[in-house]
Amino acid sequence: MSSSISLSGSDKIDHSEGFVTDAATFNISDDLSVKPDSFQNSICQPMNLLGLENFNAIKFMTVEVTKKEILDLLKCALISKTPLTDIFLLKKQNLESPQLNTSVLDLHSNIVEENESKKLKIKVMLRKSNNKILFALGDADFADFILSLLTFPLGGVEHMLKGNSCDSSIDNFYKSIVELDSDTYLRSSDLKDKLVKSKLAHQFKLCDQLLPFEETPAIDYFIVSRYNRRKTGFHGYLTAFEEPSITSKELCVPLKFVEPQSSIGEEYGECGGRGFLKGPALYMVTDDLVVTQSTSVSVISFLSKLGVPSSDLEEKVITIGKKEGLSILKASLMSCSALTNGLGPFLKVKVQTFVKVKDENISN
Numbered sequence: 001m002s003s004s005i006s007l008s009g010s011d012k013i014d015h016s017e018g019f020v021t022d023a024a025t026f027n028i029s030d031d032l033s034v035k036p037d038s039f040q041n042s043i044c045q046p047m048n049l050l051g052l053e054n055f056n057a058i059k060f061m062t063v064e065v066t067k068k069e070i071l072d073l074l075k076c077a078l079i080s081k082t083p084l085t086d087i088f089l090l091k092k093q094n095l096e097s098p099q100l101n102t103s104v105l106d107l108h109s110n111i112v113e114e115n116e117s118k119k120l121k122i123k124v125m126l127r128k129s130n131n132k133i134l135f136a137l138g139d140a141d142f143a144d145f146i147l148s149l150l151t152f153p154l155g156g157v158e159h160m161l162k163g164n165s166c167d168s169s170i171d172n173f174y175k176s177i178v179e180l181d182s183d184t185y186l187r188s189s190d191l192k193d194k195l196v197k198s199k200l201a202h203q204f205k206l207c208d209q210l211l212p213f214e215e216t217p218a219i220d221y222f223i224v225s226r227y228n229r230r231k232t233g234f235h236g237y238l239t240a241f242e243e244p245s246i247t248s249k250e251l252c253v254p255l256k257f258v259e260p261q262s263s264i265g266e267e268y269g270e271c272g273g274r275g276f277l278k279g280p281a282l283y284m285v286t287d288d289l290v291v292t293q294s295t296s297v298s299v300i301s302f303l304s305k306l307g308v309p310s311s312d313l314e315e316k317v318i319t320i321g322k323k324e325g326l327s328i329l330k331a332s333l334m335s336c337s338a339l340t341n342g343l344g345p346f347l348k349v350k351v352q353t354f355v356k357v358k359d360e361n362i363s364n
Contacts, residue, residue, distance in 0.1 A: 017187065018187070019186055019187060019191050019195065020185055020186060020187065021184075021185060021186070021187055024036065024184075024185045025037040026185075028084070029084075030082045030083070030084045030085050030169075031081055031082065031083075031169045031172045032077060032083060032084075032169040032170065032172050032173040032176070033172045033173070033175075033176050034173060034176035034177065034180070035176070036180070036181075036184075036185055061088070063088050069087055069088075072086075072087050073087055076169075077168060077169050077170040077173065078166060078168055078170055078333060079166075079168055079334075080168055080169060081167075081168060081169055082169070083169050118208045118209070118210050118321070119319050119320065119321050120138060120139075120141055120142050120145065120210065120319070120320040120321075121138075121317060121318075121319055121320070122136045122137060122138035122142050122317070122318060122320060123136065123137045123138070123315055123316070123317055123318075124136045124137075124315070124316050124317075124318055124339065124343065124347070125137075125303075125313060125314075125315055126313070126314045126315070126316055126347070127308055127312055127313065127314075128312050128313070128314050129312050131340075131344070132287065132337065132340050133287050133337075133339040133340045133343060133344070133347075134286070134287060134302075134303070134306065134308070134313075135284050135285060135286045135287065135299075135302065135339075136284070136285045136339055136343075137282060137283070137284055137285075137294055137299075138282075138283060138285070139279060139280065139281070139282065139283070140275060140277045140278065140279030140280070140281055140283065141208075141275070141279075142283065142285070142320065143276075143277050143283035143285065143291050144206055144275040144276050144277055145206075145209075145210045145211075145320070145325065146285050146289055146291055146328075147276045147277070147291065148204075148206060148209070148210075148211075148276075149289075149328075149329060149332060151200055151201070151204040152200070152211075152213060152329070153198035153199065153200065153201075154170070154198070155174070155194075155195050155196050155197065155198030156197060156198040156199060156200070156213055156214075157329065157333075158170070158171070158174040158196070159196055159197045159198070160211065160212075160213070160326065161326065161329075161330060163175045163178065165330060165333055166330065166333045166334045167334065168334075174196065177192065177195055177196055178192075178196050180192065199213065199214045199215055199216045200213050200214065200215045200216060201215075201216055202215060202216045202217070202218050202219075202257070203218075203257060203260055206274075206275055207274060207275075210320065210321070210322065210325040211322060211325050211326065211329065212322070218257055219240050220240065220254065221238055221239070221240055221254075221255040222238070222239050222240075222252050222253060222254050222255065223236050223237075223238055223239075223252070223253045223255060224236065224237055224238075224239055224251065224252050225251050225252075225253070226251065238255075281293055282294045282295075284298065284299065284302070285339065286302075286339075287336075287337050287338065287339045287340055288336045288337065288338065289332060289338050289339070316347060318343060318346060318347065323346075324342070324343060324346055327342040327343065327345065327346070328342035328343065329342075330342065
């Protein structure tokens, strides 16, 4: 027998009001620096920065911002220093040949490696003629780490990389929010931490996760069953708050989250989940982070397609810890050669100074 249980209407939380107060206004510059529109922030300051001497040089435009522009802005914020110009003045050609600033990949002096942090051993196949990592081979834990990059919130990534995630405007935007007076301009003071120290969504943390992202706490749910004289049996509903008047465990039952990857409903552990992929198995991760299950045949086939002679190949073993993991994460935001640029400094490999950007419409 099955029954339908709905969430109590009083437990539904409305987040539609946004983050900033209704009366607050802001100036957003082309590099996504955000400043409150206040007496301290003079209107002449941005004019001086642009080298403008009179107001006649300023042209006002009203633009329509739709879902397309928002998505374009998100993409441009990761690869451009002038995203507003790129989007609203339709100068996207500026994005066709951005250069990778190799200095921003230097993480060695900023990262403290914990002694007991998780370590992974992988093999990398290096092409000696151009110092390019063709692919890496590792077990399910390494492949899970690569897949987990998709689960990391942008605010949490910026926080972990100390506001230096990539050579673009997203860093300016992050630092602006860090410096913003939350008591004056945000609807509540705790919203700033949610923005600049964003946590993983619940059930997306992995046990022994390589990078120490915190997880959003789970909401406690209860099934409340009440006897209804007008209907046969009990009537139940789902609530996020246990009703004080209900004390019997038979009438108020706490729910537990199950492991998403479990087929038998195992309880989700406090340390996190078991991962996305099945093991034991060997996985291949290419330089542009394509993940596939690996066999001897698939490796040979991949090398054959590249046309690389065996004399030009070199196999190396590298240990992946927090430093290396953050370096891969950072390189993945800036380059299509994430392994070469992320692990290159640890293998003394020259960083690939190009970023692949499609020249068609940014939004597809």
